[in-house]
Amino acid sequence: MNAVAPFARLRPLGKLHVRTVTLAHGGGGKAMRDLIDDVFVAAFDNPALAPLEDQARFDLAALAAHGDRLAFTTDSFVVDPLFFPGGDIGKLAVCGTVNDLAVGGARPLYLSCAAIIEEGVTVDLLRQVAGSMAATAREAGVEIVTGDTKVVHRGACDKLFLTTSGIGVIPEGRVLGAHLARPGDVVLVNGLLGDHGAAILCARGDMALETPIESDCAPLHGLIEALLAAAPGVRFMRDATRGGLATVLNEIADASGVSIQIEEAATPIRGEVKAFCEILGLDPLYLANEGKIVVIAPPQQAEVALAALRGHPLGAEAAIIGRIGEGGEAGRVTMHTVFGGWRIVDMLVGEQLPRIC
Amino acid sequence: MKYLDEFRDGAKARVLLREIETLVASMDIPARRPLHIMEVCGGHTHSIFRYGLEGMLPDAIELVHGPGCPVCVLPMGRIDDCVSIARRPEVIFTTFGDAMRVPGSKLSLLQARAGGADVRMVYSPMDALSLARANPDREVVFFGLGFETTMPSTALTILQAESDGVANFSVFCNHITIVPTIKAILDSPDLQLDGFLGPGHVSMVIGAAPYEFIADYYRKPMVVAGFEPLDILQSIWMVIKQIKEGRAEVENQYARIVPYDGNEPALAAVSRVYELREFFEWRGLGSIDHSGVKLREAYATFDAERKFAIPGIKIADPKACQCGEVLKGVIKPWQCKVFGTACTPETPLGALMVSSEGACAAYIQYGGGKPRVAAA
Numbered sequence: 001m002n003a004v005a006p007f008a009r010l011r012p013l014g015k016l017h018v019r020t021v022t023l024a025h026g027g028g029g030k031a032m033r034d035l036i037d038d039v040f041v042a043a044f045d046n047p048a049l050a051p052l053e054d055q056a057r058f059d060l061a062a063l064a065a066h067g068d069r070l071a072f073t074t075d076s077f078v079v080d081p082l083f084f085p086g087g088d089i090g091k092l093a094v095c096g097t098v099n100d101l102a103v104g105g106a107r108p109l110y111l112s113c114a115a116i117i118e119e120g121v122t123v124d125l126l127r128q129v130a131g132s133m134a135a136t137a138r139e140a141g142v143e144i145v146t147g148d149t150k151v152v153h154r155g156a157c158d159k160l161f162l163t164t165s166g167i168g169v170i171p172e173g174r175v176l177g178a179h180l181a182r183p184g185d186v187v188l189v190n191g192l193l194g195d196h197g198a199a200i201l202c203a204r205g206d207m208a209l210e211t212p213i214e215s216d217c218a219p220l221h222g223l224i225e226a227l228l229a230a231a232p233g234v235r236f237m238r239d240a241t242r243g244g245l246a247t248v249l250n251e252i253a254d255a256s257g258v259s260i261q262i263e264e265a266a267t268p269i270r271g272e273v274k275a276f277c278e279i280l281g282l283d284p285l286y287l288a289n290e291g292k293i294v295v296i297a298p299p300q301q302a303e304v305a306l307a308a309l310r311g312h313p314l315g316a317e318a319a320i321i322g323r324i325g326e327g328g329e330a331g332r333v334t335m336h337t338v339f340g341g342w343r344i345v346d347m348l349v350g351e352q353l354p355r356i357c
Numbered sequence: 358m359k360y361l362d363e364f365r366d367g368a369k370a371r372v373l374l375r376e377i378e379t380l381v382a383s384m385d386i387p388a389r390r391p392l393h394i395m396e397v398c399g400g401h402t403h404s405i406f407r408y409g410l411e412g413m414l415p416d417a418i419e420l421v422h423g424p425g426c427p428v429c430v431l432p433m434g435r436i437d438d439c440v441s442i443a444r445r446p447e448v449i450f451t452t453f454g455d456a457m458r459v460p461g462s463k464l465s466l467l468q469a470r471a472g473g474a475d476v477r478m479v480y481s482p483m484d485a486l487s488l489a490r491a492n493p494d495r496e497v498v499f500f501g502l503g504f505e506t507t508m509p510s511t512a513l514t515i516l517q518a519e520s521d522g523v524a525n526f527s528v529f530c531n532h533i534t535i536v537p538t539i540k541a542i543l544d545s546p547d548l549q550l551d552g553f554l555g556p557g558h559v560s561m562v563i564g565a566a567p568y569e570f571i572a573d574y575y576r577k578p579m580v581v582a583g584f585e586p587l588d589i590l591q592s593i594w595m596v597i598k599q600i601k602e603g604r605a606e607v608e609n610q611y612a613r614i615v616p617y618d619g620n621e622p623a624l625a626a627v628s629r630v631y632e633l634r635e636f637f638e639w640r641g642l643g644s645i646d647h648s649g650v651k652l653r654e655a656y657a658t659f660d661a662e663r664k665f666a667i668p669g670i671k672i673a674d675p676k677a678c679q680c681g682e683v684l685k686g687v688i689k690p691w692q693c694k695v696f697g698t699a700c701t702p703e704t705p706l707g708a709l710m711v712s713s714e715g716a717c718a719a720y721i722q723y724g725g726g727k728p729r730v731a732a733a
Contacts, residue, residue, distance in 0.1 A: 275358055280480070281455075334724070339586045340367045341409020344724035349702040350467075353454035354480065355403070355714065 013042050021121045026151030036149055039123065040113070043130035044137070048110070048145035056110065056145035058167075063109070066169035071106035073097060074165040082129065082159055084203035086195070086214030087290070089162055090132035095219045095290055096241070097166040098140045102221040103237040103293055105176045105228065106168030108140060113147040116161040119154050129160065140219035142166070174228065178255035180235040185324040186302040187262060188295040190223060190309045191216070191317040193245050194273040197287030202276070209279065213272050218291035223312040230308035231301040237293045243348060246285040248294045249322075249333045250347045259328030262345070264338045267321045281355030285335075286348055296324070364585030365408070373590045377597065378415050384601050386417040393419050393549050393686045394596050397539060398556035399426030399714030400584050406723035408586040418593065421549075421686035422709075422716030424538055424642060425556050427503040428455050429708040429715040432638045433672040435531055436461030442498055442529060442665050443474040449492060451485040452500040453507075454478045455712050460705060462672045482514035482528070489518070489526035498661045501528040506558040508532045508650070509623035512630035515652070515659045529661040530651050533637060535559050536567050537648040542685055543575045549686045552596040554589065555581035557611045562627075564619030568607045576605040583611040630656055638671060640708035641680030678707035683716060690717040697721060 016038035024031040041049060048056045063070070077093045087095075094111065101108040113133065117126065137144050144164075195216040202211050220239065228234060240248045245267070253260045269284045277284045291314060297305040302320060309315035328334070333345040386392060396402060402422045405411055411420055424430055436459050443450035443466060450466070457467045457478060470476040475495075479485050482499050489497035501511040511528055518526045535556060542548065555568055560581045571579045578599035582592035592610040599606060609615055630652060637649025652660040661667075674680070678700070679693040690696055690709065700706035702718050709715035713722055 271358055278358070278361065337408045337586075338365050338367055339370050339408040339410070339413075341411075341413045341586075342724070343406060343409045344722065346722050350458065353457055353478070355455050355712070 013038050016123060019122055019124070021117050021119055021123060021126065021151055023119050023151055023153070026117070026149065032149070035123075035126075036147075039126045039130050040115075040147055040149070043127070043134040044113070044144040044147070045134070046143045046145065048143060049147075056112075058110070063169055066107050066109070067171035067174075069170040071101050071104050071168040071170055072165070073100040074163065075100060077162045077164070078158065079200065080158060081203050082125070084215055085199050087217035088129060088132050089160060090129035091136045092217050092290060093162040093164045094133050094136040094140060094142070094144075095217050097164040098142060098219045098221055099239045099293075101166050101168035102219075102224045103176075103239050104168075104170065105174035105224075106170045107225075108142045108166055108168040108221050110167045111137065111142050111144045112165045113144050114163040115147070115149045116157050117149060117151045118157045118159050119151055121159055125160070129162075136219060140221055176234065176236050178236050178238070178252050181252050181256035181258050181296045181324050182235070182298070183258060183324050183326045184299050185235060185296050186299055186320050187249070187260060187322040187324070188297060188302070188305055188309065188318060188320050189240070189245065189268065190220075190293055190295070190315040191291075192268045192270045192273070193240070193289055193292060194269055194277070194284035194287035196290040197244065198273045198276045198284075200288070201280075209276065211272050211276055213270070213276065216289055216291035218314050220291060220293060220314060223309065223314045224293070226312050227295065227305060227308045231297055231305035233298045233301045234295060234305060235298065236296040240289045240292050240294050242288050244284070244286040244288055245294060246283075246333070246345045247347060249345065250331075252294070252296060253333050254331045256324070257330045259325035259330060260322060260333045261325050261328070262322030262333070262335050264335050266319055268317050268319050282352055285345060286352050361585065364583070364587045366587065369587055370413070370590060373587065373594060374413055377418070377590070377594050380594065380597050380601060381415050381417045384597075388416070391417045391419045392551045392597065392600065393421050394552045394554065394593060395421040395423045395542075395550050395686060396554040396582070396589070397423040397425045397535065398554075398559065399429065399712070400558060401554055401556070401582060401589060402426065402716055402719055403714045404584050404586060404589055406719040409723075410586055410589060414593070418597070422683070422690075422719070424542070424639070424684050425504065425535065425559075426709075426712055426714035427507075427533060428459055428712040430533070430639045430641060431456070431459055431502070431531060431708075432640045432674075433460065433462045434638065434670050436465065437463065437672065438667045438669060439466055439500055439529060440464050440469045440474070441668055442661060443469050443476050445496070445665065447496045448475065449488055449495050449497045450474065450476045450500065451479045451488060451497060452476065453480075453502060456500060456502055459711050482511050483517070486514050486518055486523060486526055489523050493525060495525060496664075497526050499526070499528045501530045501532050504533055504535050504556070504559045505562040505627070506556075508631070509562060509620075509626050512626040515630050515656055516626060518659060519656070524658070527659050527661040527664050528652065530631070531649070532631065533639075533649045534633075534647070535563075537645055538639070538642070539568075539571065541642065541645045541648070543571065543577070545685050547682075547685060547687050550577065551600060552578040553580070554592050554596065555579050555607070557581060557583050557588075557615060560611065560615040560619070562620050562623045565607050565609045565615060565617050566619070572605040572607050578605050579607045581607070581609045581611050581615050583614065640674060641678065641684055643681070675706045680707040680709050683709055690720045693717070
């Protein structure tokens, strides 16, 4: 972690010698500066961050070269456990915000990162998370340009909470919106659903189930650029995170005042995730994803959109799963089951709870 | 998925549906009085809605969604008791996930947890026992809940705790039994049922033999049914065939899992640990004789009811609720006065709105596939 690119060398590194974080590291003094320098600045290393001003500064003309509108978003990450198959809280914090920008049609550029650290967390753990954030940011082509750390008493937070905010620029002419779905439009997803939710539930370990399921956590800006290049008529995209596919579909149906019908047989879900849900009485349509988007495209561009998604490594299992209804009750999402019947796919009332038997 | 996809085959479903339609067409069923078949078990209710089965059946068949959702039928007073135990500072209160949301008269367990009680979700009573071993300075209480399906696992956990000498583990026993409940439904004067789908998982433990009285005494057909959609369709066909042929028998569609005489070791554990209560209070159905069990005197040290002072206050069901009439097939869920208005999955008044296995919540969550439901 001490192998650092030039910018951070404005201040010497290697001053942090303790193994665990204490309240002293949140006190605003030398200890805090050492922690920020040695862990975060060293990992995120870039010219905007290096001066360590209270704010990152951008050249407006350079931003404007990317498009005509700014996109700005924020998200907090409190995942338990911090490390899970397929990712960790750091990767998640970068992907989540990158994806929230990208689904709006924006090119993600800059991120901020605020960390709330529970005293007693090891410095090694923080280095690992910061390293993962840096690697993911590089992969996503974004820079983490400003940040904050706070240390709180034991019990005041669960090990580590991260908040990332992001700025992106939307190229001219791109207009996407949840209210733009029209009857006849098709519904696509870029791959297998429910992996992240299932991986996290398994990783918590209280299920005593061992599965090979990994989180699908990934930055989707590249896939989305490819999609929009091939199918510029795409009406809307949203990443199907908390609440899963079912929640996003209901949001679209509500915002556009349309009904949506999906085909269970066409909806891609890994066999292991299906089996996991069978055992626990969960519904995979409501499981979280961290690398999956729901796309609404006009019927004429359905096939090119599908081909564009499938042509990208993060969309190999993409599928057309349904349609915006020509009639039907506005706001209602229904699914044609593999068995031939119809069921409503409603919003969850609260958290999804395993069934007793 | 092997052993599951075979039982969800849409092509086979179409064949079975044609058979059911042919059978029904050959019978003289008046339009104003369709056949009422009750699925006793909440697991069946869940499958029926999950696969949209109700909308696939001919109009001459109506499914009545029975009392077999153990989470739904818990009376408010028992949840109040849970909350009172869970709030004790020394207690870690453990429960199956879907009992967390069941409303008590003031709080659910989920709300009690938000208020500081140490309430934890477990997937098996053995997880609760492990928690007790890991926290010797705390009292770990398991919320024993469910029909005969979950009764043996609680019993075996108590036996394990006894043999390992785990003193800080106890069970708040709310296990209930299915047979007295079916009998109570059959005895009700406004009964409108023509046949039953028997609960597959309960029967895996108790067998099919205990249902013989339904056929012998009440002259109603009963088919013990599996939980996959083809299982349910086939069982419906078997019930109708009995009705058409004037038979009333106990048949076992779920023979791949259910032995006629039940599971002997499970039954042995059950009778070793529990004894019948004189009566047990059900949400929506009132008090039913011998419908619940408690721990025997020999296991008193593992009995949370004896270990802790429990208020045990009986809280009446809200007056507006018509759960009892829905359960007996007298009215359909959407005919209830408060369905979808005062009583919703967000703020359930009645038993059947509580868990997704409850008929009313299932109608709201999944719909029934028929036009009248879309309007609900």
